[in-house]
Amino acid sequence: MNARLTRTSWIARITFLEAIRQRFFAFLLVLSAVMVVSSVSLRFMDFGHSELKFVADFAFGGMFLFGSVLALVMTAQLFFAEIENRTALTLLAKPLSRTEFLLGKFLGTWAVLGVFVFSIAFLQGVILWSRTQELIVLAAETGRVAPDFSVSGLASFAVLQWLRLGVVAAMVLMVSAVARTFLFTVIVGAMAIVAGQLQWLAQEALLKPSDASVVTKSLLWISSRVIPNLQQFNIGDTLVLDPTAISGAAVWSVVLSGLFYLVAFLALASLAFRRREI
Amino acid sequence: MHRVSPWVVASLLLLGAGAYSETSWKGVRQAVPEISRKDLEPTLGQGVLLGILGGLRTVVADATWLRSYVFWERRDRAGCEALMKTACALDPRSRFFWENTGYAVGYDFAHWEIRRRGGYAKVAPDIQEGIFRRYAQLGLAIFEDGVEHTGGNSGILISAGQLAEIKLKDNLLAAAYYRRATQAKTVPWFAYFMCARTMWEAGQKKEAYEWYRTQWLGKLKKDEDGAPDDLERLRFMEDELKVPVQLRIPRQTWEK
Numbered sequence: 001m002n003a004r005l006t007r008t009s010w011i012a013r014i015t016f017l018e019a020i021r022q023r024f025f026a027f028l029l030v031l032s033a034v035m036v037v038s039s040v041s042l043r044f045m046d047f048g049h050s051e052l053k054f055v056a057d058f059a060f061g062g063m064f065l066f067g068s069v070l071a072l073v074m075t076a077q078l079f080f081a082e083i084e085n086r087t088a089l090t091l092l093a094k095p096l097s098r099t100e101f102l103l104g105k106f107l108g109t110w111a112v113l114g115v116f117v118f119s120i121a122f123l124q125g126v127i128l129w130s131r132t133q134e135l136i137v138l139a140a141e142t143g144r145v146a147p148d149f150s151v152s153g154l155a156s157f158a159v160l161q162w163l164r165l166g167v168v169a170a171m172v173l174m175v176s177a178v179a180r181t182f183l184f185t186v187i188v189g190a191m192a193i194v195a196g197q198l199q200w201l202a203q204e205a206l207l208k209p210s211d212a213s214v215v216t217k218s219l220l221w222i223s224s225r226v227i228p229n230l231q232q233f234n235i236g237d238t239l240v241l242d243p244t245a246i247s248g249a250a251v252w253s254v255v256l257s258g259l260f261y262l263v264a265f266l267a268l269a270s271l272a273f274r275r276r277e278i
Numbered sequence: 279m280h281r282v283s284p285w286v287v288a289s290l291l292l293l294g295a296g297a298y299s300e301t302s303w304k305g306v307r308q309a310v311p312e313i314s315r316k317d318l319e320p321t322l323g324q325g326v327l328l329g330i331l332g333g334l335r336t337v338v339a340d341a342t343w344l345r346s347y348v349f350w351e352r353r354d355r356a357g358c359e360a361l362m363k364t365a366c367a368l369d370p371r372s373r374f375f376w377e378n379t380g381y382a383v384g385y386d387f388a389h390w391e392i393r394r395r396g397g398y399a400k401v402a403p404d405i406q407e408g409i410f411r412r413y414a415q416l417g418l419a420i421f422e423d424g425v426e427h428t429g430g431n432s433g434i435l436i437s438a439g440q441l442a443e444i445k446l447k448d449n450l451l452a453a454a455y456y457r458r459a460t461q462a463k464t465v466p467w468f469a470y471f472m473c474a475r476t477m478w479e480a481g482q483k484k485e486a487y488e489w490y491r492t493q494w495l496g497k498l499k500k501d502e503d504g505a506p507d508d509l510e511r512l513r514f515m516e517d518e519l520k521v522p523v524q525l526r527i528p529r530q531t532w533e534k
Binding site for chain 1: 284285287288289291292293294295296297298299300301302303305306308309310330332333334335336337339340341343344369372373374375
């Protein structure tokens, strides 16, 4: 068991070092950081929201958009690089199982995604904190109630986003395990992310009483079971700006749901990869 | 059999995760703004999808609102309404979007329609009145949606009351909206008077006085300044209704 863990952690470490050195990662990290920083100067474009909500939304968007791109492209790229460069063959010729290889790839990628998410969340926290201090002074001058944000809510949101990106990465690995090309994986992975973000529509349509046909209901049932609900992780507004509106149990329930998906996709990816010809 | 079982286990695991996500989704559903597919269908594929997907929703809603102004300037009713409603759908908790969409539909669109039909000189007054009423009804429906999505925002209720009063000439309906505004979390100081005035103008003078009096004695009197303007209006009503002196609101020490 210890040997397995050691081997997996070695693969994870190598994958992490390889990924963190990529220009693509640095580019998306800088792009997201610029997006978060520029939100303060773009606030004049806002209509009728609280200022902190507008600023926070930029960071949520950056995490969602660039995080998804990173999870999708980087996972597929790191996997296919091993296959195309034949390094996978060399590695798997050693006492290393395919499951360990795949799990190592996942953990390394997930760690890089963690660096991305927590860096952006930290930057967002700094921006929100500095703007809150300015707004507190303004509120004191005008006799209004000063806005505030929850640091623990921001931390919870960052964890949820990391988990969401983990689910995306596991899903992409599952596609990679059966796909032949990088491009195919990226296209199917992108469609899976969009479907995951819209899965709740199927889930709610199924829960609402309707006169839909058996075929429609069956399709809804299958899609709401097989496609992960990624929308449930997008509760940043509430967690950061109105933390009392959501219970801790509900957040834990989302974490648990994310972990279930993660394990399920990794199990399927591992099984598919076992049968794959390299 | 031995080779199939891990697949079955993994598939069951995925189905179980899917089933569990229903529970977790129910727990956080309130925290995700309601997006109606019907509202978004007309503008899907124009960048709005990005907003549905998560994050950036506020930003996309703002950009959509800016784009709706282009249609507003061109007096393009369909485009303007579609984009304004999309902004509302993307950020349903924003009072600004609901209020201004209601204003555009309830007030502006009727004028555009009349101009499209040849102008005020060509369209018969009764037809004009019908157009104003039709769009006012549509505007009120938007305000109602806004009230529902914002948790009973008093500003939207006041706007709805004004539309009912000005365009529908329905003072009782306006009074009903103003009264709902007085029951909201944050009540504008003038909402009480507007409710009483519209009831008064609708002919329910006695009821208007009774309601206004109850509100003044129960809530407004406790204000820092004692709401002197409201009391002055109540005195006017007492005079008009010839309320006997002993039944009138007792004279306040600070009253002129």
